Amino acid sequence: MTGQAAASVLSMEDEIVVRALQPVFHSGLFRVYTNTDLLGCELGGVLKNIIAIAVGMGDGLGAGDNTRSALMTRGLSEITRLGVAMGGRAETFAGLTGMGDLIATCTSPLSRNRHVGVELGRGRPIEEIIAGMNMVAEGVKSAPTVIALAEKHGLDMPIARDVFDVTQGKRSAQDVFRGLLRSAVGDEAHPG
Incomplete structure (x- = not known):
C-alpha cells in the first residue's frame, strides 16, 4: 500500500x-x-515467532549483528527439522514462508514477537510486557x-527451549545468553 x-x-x-x-x-x-505444502507454510508462520523472540532478547541485551545472524540461521534449522518431522517439505522453509518470514519478523521494528524479546532482554518480566501490549505476540x-511437538518427534530445539524457559519465567534472558557461551557445539549440517 505504501508503494514498496x-x-x-x-x-x-x-x-x-492455487494456480x-x-x-x-x-x-x-x-x-x-x-x-502446495500447506502444512509447511503454516508451520513456518508459527515457528518464526519463537525465533524472533530469541533475536529480540539478543537485541535487548545489546548483542550484535553476528549474534542475530547466528540465531536466525540456527533458528531456521530448528524450524526446518520440526517442520519436516511433521510432514512439511524442507524447501518450503527455505522460501518466503520460512526464511523470508523469519527475516522480516526477526528484523522489523514493528514485530510484536521481536518486541517481546527486546523487553525480556532488558530485564522486564513477561507479565508486564504482555499487559502493556494491545496485540498478541504469538510466539509466547x-x-x-x-x-511438546519437538519432544514428541524426538528433536532438540535449543533456541525454542530457551525462549520457552524465559517466557515461562523459568530463566532470564541474561541466563540464556550466558548459556550460549558454554553450550556444546556440533556439526552444523547434521545437528544432534
Whole structure:
C-alpha cells in the first residue's frame, strides 16, 4: 500500500485451484507465489515467532549483528527439522514462508514477537510486557506447544527451549545468553 515491493505465498493443497487464484492477487509490486505444502507454510508462520523472540532478547541485551545472524540461521534449522518431522517439505522453509518470514519478523521494528524479546532482554518480566501490549505476540502462546511437538518427534530445539524457559519465567534472558557461551557445539549440517 505504501508503494514498496512485496511478496507473499498463496498456499493450498490443490495445485489447480492455487494456480487459478494466483493471478487474482498478483499485481505490479505485489508478487504472489504458490506452494502446495500447506502444512509447511503454516508451520513456518508459527515457528518464526519463537525465533524472533530469541533475536529480540539478543537485541535487548545489546548483542550484535553476528549474534542475530547466528540465531536466525540456527533458528531456521530448528524450524526446518520440526517442520519436516511433521510432514512439511524442507524447501518450503527455505522460501518466503520460512526464511523470508523469519527475516522480516526477526528484523522489523514493528514485530510484536521481536518486541517481546527486546523487553525480556532488558530485564522486564513477561507479565508486564504482555499487559502493556494491545496485540498478541504469538510466539509466547505457541512456545509450549512447539516444545511438546519437538519432544514428541524426538528433536532438540535449543533456541525454542530457551525462549520457552524465559517466557515461562523459568530463566532470564541474561541466563540464556550466558548459556550460549558454554553450550556444546556440533556439526552444523547434521545437528544432534
